Amino acid sequence: MPRLILASASPRRRDLLRQIGIVPDGIFPADIDESPYRGELPHRLALRLAEEKARAVAPAHAGDFVLAADTVVGCGRRILPKPTSEAEARRCLDLLSGRRHRVTTGLALIRPSGEMSSRRVTTIVTFKRLTRAEREAYIASGEWEGKAGGYAIQGMADAFVRQINGSWSNVVGLPLHDCAALLAGAGYPVWSGRDG
Numbered sequence: 001m002p003r004l005i006l007a008s009a010s011p012r013r014r015d016l017l018r019q020i021g022i023v024p025d026g027i028f029p030a031d032i033d034e035s036p037y038r039g040e041l042p043h044r045l046a047l048r049l050a051e052e053k054a055r056a057v058a059p060a061h062a063g064d065f066v067l068a069a070d071t072v073v074g075c076g077r078r079i080l081p082k083p084t085s086e087a088e089a090r091r092c093l094d095l096l097s098g099r100r101h102r103v104t105t106g107l108a109l110i111r112p113s114g115e116m117s118s119r120r121v122t123t124i125v126t127f128k129r130l131t132r133a134e135r136e137a138y139i140a141s142g143e144w145e146g147k148a149g150g151y152a153i154q155g156m157a158d159a160f161v162r163q164i165n166g167s168w169s170n171v172v173g174l175p176l177h178d179c180a181a182l183l184a185g186a187g188y189p190v191w192s193g194r195d196g
């Protein structure tokens with residue numbers, strides 16, 4: 001049985017994989033510089049960082065499958081940060097309020113042969129127009145911390161989502177349909193060997 005290494009520190013990604021019955025054999029977060037290049041578009045950044053994370057972790061795990069992902073929230077050409085302060089989170093929410101934005105996750109998988117397959121998945125999310133009370137309640141919740149775009153759809157912020165077009169798990173951080181397809185296509189036994 002080939003081993004699967006998840007190159008991610010995100011507990012959400014681990015939980016999403018477990019949801020479809022996949023438990024990584026090891027978790028080794030990649031420590032890379034996540035800053036965008038000048039003028040880099042959000043969807044390009046997501047793919048580049050996913051590939052860089054996979055490449056950073058793979059050398060220590062030759063012969064294993066190494067899976068990495070990166071989720072970027074973009075509003076037009078603009079890349080939203082992972083806020084580290086309330087003021088920054090407020091700026092994100094003000095930008096998202098009453099508008100559509102795109103959440104792109106890059107996925108990169110290195111096979112035991114060393115060959116890499118990657119893809120990106122985009123979900124379009126429409127937020128309601130936030131009242132001041134909604135915004136401030138959300139800021140007080142602290143749920144925005146460390147989340148791309150300053151919100152987490154798997155928490156309170158789902159109440160702000162008027163419409164979603166595409167994969168929900170993609171917004172949380174790992175698009176399960178594409179992830180399963182990528183793994184299966186690379187020869188990882190996603191659906192076999194579970195019935196004893």
Ligand SMILES: Cc1cn([C@H]2C[C@H](O)[C@@H](COP(=O)(O)OP(=O)(O)OP(=O)(O)O)O2)c(=O)[nH]c1=O
Binds near residue numbers: 147152153
């Ligand atoms: C938009 C959105 C983002 N997020 C999170 C998912 C990711 O953890 C984070 C985006 O940052 P990432 O850099 O993709 O992931 P990470 O830093 O958490 O983990 P690692 O780099 O080790 O893989 O934002 C949510 O949890 N819910 C959401 O609705």
